[in-house]
Amino acid sequence: MTTTVFGEGLERVAVRAITPDIFWITHCLGDAAAAIYANYFSMLPNAADYTGHRVVDYPFSAFLIRDEKTLMIDTGAPRQQANTLKAVEHVLGDQPLDYIWISHIELPHAGNAPALKRRYPMAEYVAAAGGEQYALHGLEGARLTAAGEVFTLGKHALEVVAPLFVDHGLSQWAFERTSGMLFTADWAHNLHEPARGECFMFLDEMTAGGYTAALHADDIAVNAWYQFPWLKWTDPDEVCAAIDALFDRYQPRILAPSHGNVIRGDVMGYLPLIKAGMRKAIAM
Amino acid sequence: MIRHIVDDVYQIAEYLPARAGVEAVLVYVLLNDGLPILIDCGAQVHRVGIMRELTELLDARAPEVVILTHSELPHAGNLSHIAREWPGVRVIVSNVMLPYIEITPQVPLANISTAHAGALLTPAGRPLQFVFALLKDQPGSQWIFDPRTGVLFCGDGFGYATTAADVQLFGDELPGGVSVAQFRGHHQTAFHYLRWVIPERFNADMDALFARHDVRVLAPIHGNAIRADIPGHVARLQQAVAEIRAAGVHA
Numbered sequence: 001m002t003t004t005v006f007g008e009g010l011e012r013v014a015v016r017a018i019t020p021d022i023f024w025i026t027h028c029l030g031d032a033a034a035a036i037y038a039n040y041f042s043m044l045p046n047a048a049d050y051t052g053h054r055v056v057d058y059p060f061s062a063f064l065i066r067d068e069k070t071l072m073i074d075t076g077a078p079r080q081q082a083n084t085l086k087a088v089e090h091v092l093g094d095q096p097l098d099y100i101w102i103s104h105i106e107l108p109h110a111g112n113a114p115a116l117k118r119r120y121p122m123a124e125y126v127a128a129a130g131g132e133q134y135a136l137h138g139l140e141g142a143r144l145t146a147a148g149e150v151f152t153l154g155k156h157a158l159e160v161v162a163p164l165f166v167d168h169g170l171s172q173w174a175f176e177r178t179s180g181m182l183f184t185a186d187w188a189h190n191l192h193e194p195a196r197g198e199c200f201m202f203l204d205e206m207t208a209g210g211y212t213a214a215l216h217a218d219d220i221a222v223n224a225w226y227q228f229p230w231l232k233w234t235d236p237d238e239v240c241a242a243i244d245a246l247f248d249r250y251q252p253r254i255l256a257p258s259h260g261n262v263i264r265g266d267v268m269g270y271l272p273l274i275k276a277g278m279r280k281a282i283a284m
Numbered sequence: 285m286i287r288h289i290v291d292d293v294y295q296i297a298e299y300l301p302a303r304a305g306v307e308a309v310l311v312y313v314l315l316n317d318g319l320p321i322l323i324d325c326g327a328q329v330h331r332v333g334i335m336r337e338l339t340e341l342l343d344a345r346a347p348e349v350v351i352l353t354h355s356e357l358p359h360a361g362n363l364s365h366i367a368r369e370w371p372g373v374r375v376i377v378s379n380v381m382l383p384y385i386e387i388t389p390q391v392p393l394a395n396i397s398t399a400h401a402g403a404l405l406t407p408a409g410r411p412l413q414f415v416f417a418l419l420k421d422q423p424g425s426q427w428i429f430d431p432r433t434g435v436l437f438c439g440d441g442f443g444y445a446t447t448a449a450d451v452q453l454f455g456d457e458l459p460g461g462v463s464v465a466q467f468r469g470h471h472q473t474a475f476h477y478l479r480w481v482i483p484e485r486f487n488a489d490m491d492a493l494f495a496r497h498d499v500r501v502l503a504p505i506h507g508n509a510i511r512a513d514i515p516g517h518v519a520r521l522q523q524a525v526a527e528i529r530a531a532g533v534h535a
């Protein structure tokens with residue numbers, strides 16, 4: 001399946017198959033990104049390192065697994081609601097949606113959960129346990145999970161992963177065992193350039209077009225600095241040891257962060273670069 | 285329930301049962317000489333109660349500005365309703381926030397502006413200092429200091445649960461004030477990353493913030509205002525941060 005795009009500008013949503021049964025449903029701005037991310041690098045504490053840097057774009061993604069049962073990881077934001085629903089219907093056809101699995105409860109991750117539930121009334125909300133008031137967040141009746149819990153969907157099985165780096169307290173990551181896809185929510189994402197046609201590309205396609213490891217490590221650092229302002233108070237060795245342990249345990253073959261281009265091969269090969277990016281973020 | 289805190293600052297509180305007792309969800313109101321400013325605007329599930337108390341407190345005046353400490357639904361869930369009720373209302377969020385995707389589309393983008401940490405702005409004529417939030421549960425979290433009253437609006441920071449019997453008391457009215465255990469209970473859930481944070485470094489930044497601003501009232505969203513013994517409460521929060529770290533990265 002090629003990339004199918006619904007709508008445009010602030011509302012556009014694309015859908016693209018990562019494997020025959022796992023779909024990337026993603027919003028990014030394309031030409032409209034230049035205005036919104038004009039200061040993305042100039043707001044950094046080490047802005048001088050990035051003068052003349054790229055005009056970048058920042059995706060907001062959901063992932064849809066289609067099997068005997070179907071599961072959607074995150075939902076996108078309300079501004080893209082109509083096109084997100086079109087993308088889901090495009091993938092599922094007549095099949096119902098069984099699980100609306102939420103990584104954490106911010107609008108770009110969970111904001112379309114009620115709309116999906118209205119469209120697919122039998123779908124169950126799934127969120128991380130921990131005493132949160134999910135009714136306050138519009139997720140009344142959510143099934144609460146713990147790390148290690150597995151959702152068997154048919155050929156696919158989604159395991160709940162204890163997240164390493166989070167902003168909101170109650171967050172979950174996930175590992176799909178058949179494909180080897182690790183979903184890391186707000187962590188380990190790159191940036192892309194609409195002017196180079198990089199919207200909706202897989203990372204290897206960007207690399208073929210000239211996206212370098214140095215840019216990638218920079219992007220990991222810059223995004224982590226924005227996403228996790230608390231990193232400056234942490235110990236880089238401890239952070240890197242935890243990343244090693246995570247990759248060791250899951251040996252991911254696909255890396256699917258919420259806000260980057262999907263990596264669909266040699267994920268282990270990116271480990272040194274990701275750790276270097278995190279060290280850089282901590283030092284900023 | 286409406287309670288007067290200091291000068292022209294009020295809190296409107298809704299409460300709900302939580303694991304550790306009762307959790308508060310507050311809206312703060314600065315009457316501001318007839319040009320009211322709201323700090324956060326409560327959850328959608330509390331819409332009826334909040335709107336009734338807001339209308340009473342504002343005495344038929346429209347709020348000029350809503351300043352969001354961050355955009356999660358317990359803080360911004362009622363925003364679409366407020367924007368429908370008072371279409372002229374302006375919204376201020378942190379400049380690290382992306383209003384087009386993080387704020388409800390019911391608020392026109394033209395009505396939303398951003399503030400950067402360190403800025404002194406005068407929304408509705410009121411000088412307010414925007415402060416780097418030391419406890420952020422979103423990249424776009426911000427704290428706001430009101431020099432006129434000494435109130436620091438600190439979002440999810442300094443939150444605490446209480447027992448049902450104490451629910452209407454200000455933090456300083458609890459015997460001994462808010463305890464280390466209360467702060468720890470809230471912060472280890474709300475800021476799960478604190479297990480990574482080296483307490484000495486974090487606490488030094490906390491000391492610097494309180495040396496910079498003459499904070500006389502702490503105004504958390506998930507806990508009633510704390511109007512006295514600010515140094516004692518800061519010290520107990522710092523103790524809670526140290527205990528969360530001591531419990532370990534994998535706690």
Ligand SMILES: [Fe+2]
Pocket residue numbers: 104106167168186422
């Ligand atoms: Fe987030």
Ligand SMILES: [Fe+2]
Pocket residue numbers: 108109185186258259
């Ligand atoms: Fe995110």
Ligand SMILES: [Fe+2]
Pocket residue numbers: 354356421440
């Ligand atoms: Fe929050």
